[in-house]
Amino acid sequence: MTSLFEPLAFRTGLTVKSRLALAAMTNKQSHEDGTLSDDELRWLRMRADGGFRLIFTCASHVAKDGQGWSGELGCFSDAHLPGLTRLATDLREHGSSTMAQLFHGGVRADAALSGTKPWTATETETARAATEEDLTRVIREFGDAAVRAKAAGMDGVELHGAHGYLLTQFLSATENQRQDSWGGSLPNRARLIRSVMREVRARVGASFTVGVRLSPEDFGNAKGMDLDESIQTARWLAEDSADFIHLSLWRSELMTKKRPEEHAVNVFRAALPADVKLIVAGAVWTPGEASALLERGADLVALGRSAIVNPDWPRRAEEATSAAPFEPKRPPVTIEELTARGLSKTFAEYMRVWKGFVKDA
Numbered sequence: 068m069t070s071l072f073e074p075l076a077f078r079t080g081l082t083v084k085s086r087l088a089l090a091a092m093t094n095k096q097s098h099e100d101g102t103l104s105d106d107e108l109r110w111l112r113m114r115a116d117g118g119f120r121l122i123f124t125c126a127s128h129v130a131k132d133g134q135g136w137s138g139e140l141g142c143f144s145d146a147h148l149p150g151l152t153r154l155a156t157d158l159r160e161h162g163s164s165t166m167a168q169l170f171h172g173g174v175r176a177d178a179a180l181s182g183t184k185p186w187t188a189t190e191t192e193t194a195r196a197a198t199e200e201d202l203t204r205v206i207r208e209f210g211d212a213a214v215r216a217k218a219a220g221m222d223g224v225e226l227h228g229a230h231g232y233l234l235t236q237f238l239s240a241t242e243n244q245r246q247d248s249w250g251g252s253l254p255n256r257a258r259l260i261r262s263v264m265r266e267v268r269a270r271v272g273a274s275f276t277v278g279v280r281l282s283p284e285d286f287g288n289a290k291g292m293d294l295d296e297s298i299q300t301a302r303w304l305a306e307d308s309a310d311f312i313h314l315s316l317w318r319s320e321l322m323t324k325k326r327p328e329e330h331a332v333n334v335f336r337a338a339l340p341a342d343v344k345l346i347v348a349g350a351v352w353t354p355g356e357a358s359a360l361l362e363r364g365a366d367l368v369a370l371g372r373s374a375i376v377n378p379d380w381p382r383r384a385e386e387a388t389s390a391a392p393f394e395p396k397r398p399p400v401t402i403e404e405l406t407a408r409g410l411s412k413t414f415a416e417y418m419r420v421w422k423g424f425v426k427d428a
């Protein structure tokens with residue numbers, strides 16, 4: 068059985084030193100202009116020091132009009148390049164590979180931050196419908212951002228096709244009501260995410276690792292997602308040269324909603340070529356839960372909230388023995404406990420949004 072501490076080689080030539088990644092997490096710590104702050108670097112570096120050997124940045128906007136939150140890391144201008152370079156260099160010196168998660172908020176972009184009306188697949192109360200020009204531009208902007216991540220010395224990029232942002236809004240059978248070649252049938256709804264994947268590949272070449280994060284079924288803000296459509300989309304993305312598919316499951320212990328006898332990891336693994344790696348995330352707290360996902364066929368497990376509370380989760384899991392097993396700390400945690408774990412006050416307070424995570428001392 069594959070161990071959590073075995074290296075993972077991507078077909079691009081990238082080798083990640085273990086099977087444990089820090090999932091992309093919005094942390095509100097960047098400067099207002101999207102440049103990297105010391106706070107953001109410190110929180111990620113503490114996870115590299117703790118043994119997470121692949122670090123995904125937070126969702127980072129590829130265009131100003133795609134920004135979802137204040138304090139979000141930007142990837143849309145060369146002004147971001149020095150910070151991205153510092154991040155990649157620093158995390159490498161601390162033993163880890165880094166990938167930028169590239170995204171556009173679409174209807175969920177914040178007009179107050181971007182100064183422009185949001186746009187998405189189909190007109191809503193707050194957003195206008197995308198024009199051909201918007202789509203041509205955003206495809207190019209994803210490519211530009213990936214080129215920047217590569218120039219910064221990052222090890223790859225993850226295209227954020229999950230959680231109901233622009234790429235999911237186009238994939239969605241309910242949110243995308245377009246009548247043109249960007250809506251309707253699945254091939255049309257998948258056209259934007261596939262075009263972005265192909266553009267990014269054309270711009271960064273075959274030796275740079277590029278993957279896509281997907282929400283295989285409805286959960287939270289990801290709406291109109293069907294398991295079989297998501298499997299087909301993942302297959303197409305693999306044809307379009309994605310090096311990995313990252314399943315965001317939220318509760319990875321559960322079977323699929325559509326077919327309760329099947330687990331998403333098993334079905335995506337069976338659907339994808341063997342050299343396309345499968346990453347999975349969702350409420351992984353214990354080493355046993357992480358190993359169970361590898362056993363199902365995942366290549367790498369990404370941790371979110373457990374990595375916030377346990378910055379050195381991988382190191383402690385590796386050092387554990389049957390006499391002294393690793394018992395990860397669980398929420399609720401106090402603001403002071405979070406700041407002691409390398410979160411700034413801003414990020415720690417933001418964690419109140421996550422139900423049951425923060426307690427008052």
Ligand SMILES: Cc1cc2nc3c(=O)[nH]c(=O)nc-3n(C[C@H](O)[C@H](O)[C@H](O)COP(=O)(O)O)c2cc1C
Binds near residue numbers: 090230316317421
């Ligand atoms: C504070 C916070 C911020 C998040 N931001 C992002 C994000 O920027 N991009 C993304 O794809 N997922 C984001 N997620 C989802 C996580 O990557 C992860 O998939 C999810 O939290 C489930 O894993 P967990 O149960 O280990 O936390 C965020 C989660 C948390 C808790």
